[in-house]
Amino acid sequence: MSETNADDIDTADGAAEQAESGTANEAIMEATYRALCTHGAADLSVQAIADEFDKSKSLIFYHYDSREDLLSSFLAYLLENFKNRVAASEITDPVTQLDGLIDSLLYGPDDNESFQIAMLELRSQAPFNEAYREQFRRNRAHVHRLTARVIDCGIDDGVFAPVDPDYIATLLLTMIDGARLQLVVLGDETILDTTRAAIDDRLDATLFAEQRPSD
């Protein structure tokens, strides 16, 4: 009984261990979220994350090599959460899909101000940290592809005018980025609604251009 063999565990209980590892990982990610909200990203230590975690700091280092590895994995975790939310929404109509996507990106699933500040701090570290920058690029590329695909579906369905989906996706994401930056930096609460209205105007003038009555 006391001579359990690590290799046996690996093979016989592989699936159970994997599930447990997934649970541990989820718990680490949730602890990271709470630590980012409490301490920000600029000087966040693994110890501060461990303090939010009911297991030991060594378990964190069992899963992640370093603070950088943990935080870039956290960015990947945010992308997975985003994918899961989109997959769960079951909407197939491109107009409603695009509308929901814009709202979700602009207003966010999470209006926790401390978290938004921490994410801006992490962004400001990206130029020095290739792991963060690479993951921010992956997240952006995914959101961009998804937005362009929804626009493309709408064009195929004949509900959107034949625009360049990549160009419109870039434009939308740039406006959303700018609005969220102003919200966090200047504390300007009105910017999200103004930007939403501006996006609607822009889409009316392009995606729905052929449906509009001419002036």
Place this chain on the structure above:
Amino acid sequence: MSETNADDIDTADGAAEQAESGTANEAIMEATYRALCTHGAADLSVQAIADEFDKSKSLIFYHYDSREDLLSSFLAYLLENFKNRVAASEITDPVTQLDGLIDSLLYGPDDNESFQIAMLELRSQAPFNEAYREQFRRNRAHVHRLTARVIDCGIDDGVFAPVDPDYIATLLLTMIDGARLQLVVLGDETILDTTRAAIDDRLDATLFAEQRPSD
């Protein structure tokens, strides 16, 4: 001779001292710029600024109470530089003025990447630092007013359609903010030109709406 009276200097040489103080201040601001480029904003010390300055650290503290006071004054100095550049441009035609303003805000007078990163770090500190946030707000408000005024002049001159200048200014500055964020965070060099093209499209569809031949 050796008994110079401080009060006499203040009155008799007031103008000269003021000019010298202006020069010292300009030298401190230039040292701050160089220190931000070298060290970033996150952990910038007054000593690091003094190291870029050919006079003593105590002269910096003679002019500024603290690191926060110095850095928020630096943000005000950036605004003054911007005002001087705009005032020096002597362009009075609203179309050319708006075009130059957008280029100057989007591409910046300074394409030094290290400086842009430092400014993003300083932005990410704004939510915790009322002095930075307040100065960022002042800078934004000035640029917004200037943009809206140029649009307003164009409407008065009959070269722009009767749009809401504040709304268009907000939209333009939001797009520019978003583009510059992507440039710094993701290192995406193409975003500035794409955004410039998108802004031109947007202006064609609104400001120049009445001048466009209908489809």
